[in-house]
Amino acid sequence: MSDCIFCKIIAGEIPCHKVYEDENVLAFLDAFPHAKGHTVVVPKKHVSSIFDFDPDDRTNFSAGLSAAARRVNEAIKPDGMNIGVNDRPSAGQVVPHVHWHIFPRFENDGGGSVHSIVKTKEKIDVSEVAKLFV
Numbered sequence: 001m002s003d004c005i006f007c008k009i010i011a012g013e014i015p016c017h018k019v020y021e022d023e024n025v026l027a028f029l030d031a032f033p034h035a036k037g038h039t040v041v042v043p044k045k046h047v048s049s050i051f052d053f054d055p056d057d058r059t060n061f062s063a064g065l066s067a068a069a070r071r072v073n074e075a076i077k078p079d080g081m082n083i084g085v086n087d088r089p090s091a092g093q094v095v096p097h098v099h100w101h102i103f104p105r106f107e108n109d110g111g112g113s114v115h116s117i118v119k120t121k122e123k124i125d126v127s128e129v130a131k132l133f134v
Contacts, residue, residue: 004046004095004096004097005095005097006040006042006046006095006097006099007046007097009026009028009042010026010042010044016028016029016031017029019039019068019071019072019075020041020064020067020068020071022063022064022067023044024043024044024045024057024060024061024063024064025041025042025043025044025060025061025063025064025065025067025068026041026042026044027039027040027041027042027064027065027068027071027102028040030101034103035103035104035105035106035109035111036076036104036106037072037075037076037078037102037104038101038102038103038104039068039072039101039102040099040100040101040102041064041065041068041099041100041101041102042097042098042099043057043060043061043064043098045057046097047097047098048096048097048098049087049088049098050085050087050098051087052098053098065083065100068102069081069083069102072102072104073104076104078104078105078106079105079106079107080104080105081102081103081104081105082101082102082103082105082111082113082114083100083101083102083103084100084101084103084114084117085098085099085100085101086101
């Protein structure tokens with residue numbers, strides 16, 4: 001996709017600081033980091049959403065994401081890390097090329113867990129929600 005910033009980074013048209021690369025995945029430092037070593041991991045094949053992955057792409061991406069996380073862990077030596085994806089605009093996805101963020105975490109860094117992303121004020125009846133999956 002010619003106007004996609006991540007496709008341009010993958011093609012080498014825009015420089016990046018590579019963390020990890022294989023034939024299917026590119027991982028690079030986020031240009032506007034939220035933590036030391038904040039890394040973006042993208043599939044080289046343009047897909048907009050996690051739902052656009054075919055099974056082989058998903059398997060290959062998962063292996064690349066794991067390898068990138070290991071590289072971040074070895075280089076940055078964080079106390080922990082959060083790894084997550086914003087899928088579609090309502091979840092905060094800004095670039096329409098699916099990508100995961102690796103956030104190295106350190107004791108007392110002021111960040112929260114993934115549970116701090118959203119906290120509904122609505123009372124949720126888990127039994128009623130469970131019926132949607134039957």
